[in-house]
Amino acid sequence: MKKLATALSVLAISAIASTTFASAAQHVxxxxxxxxQxxxxxxxxxxxxxxxxxxxxxxxxxNSSYCSLGEKAERAYVPTADSNSEFVGYTCQADSNS
Structure with a gap:
């Protein structure tokens, strides 16, 4: 019974982890x-x-709070449905001053 409970726990954790990683990797x-938008x-x-x-x-x-230590936020422009180059936020780039 203990082995079954352990196996079910591992299975549940794996399912949760795969769901979390899959949703985190969605692209738009x-x-x-x-x-x-x-x-x-x-x-x-x-x-x-x-x-x-x-x-x-x-x-x-x-904003820069989403960048890692040693990175800085730089303005980012992307193509959208209504523009060839629209400011949408920032990308995190290595900070050459760090």
Missing amino acids: DSHDLTGA VKQLVQEQGSVLLDTGPNVFDRYVA
Whole structure:
């Protein structure tokens, strides 16, 4: 009985972890949304993976608090449904001063 409980616990943890990682890795195509919609998504989520072209994506953040230590937030522009280059937030880049 103890082995069954352990096996079920491991299975449950695996299911939760895979669901968490899968949802964390969802991409949004910037071309499918207007600039205002992309900006709102980034602000609400804090951090979003945006597809900006075939096999091209990056992480866009609302502000520098979403960047790691040694990174700085740099303004980011992406193509959207209504613009070729819309400011939507920031990307985290290595800080050369660190």
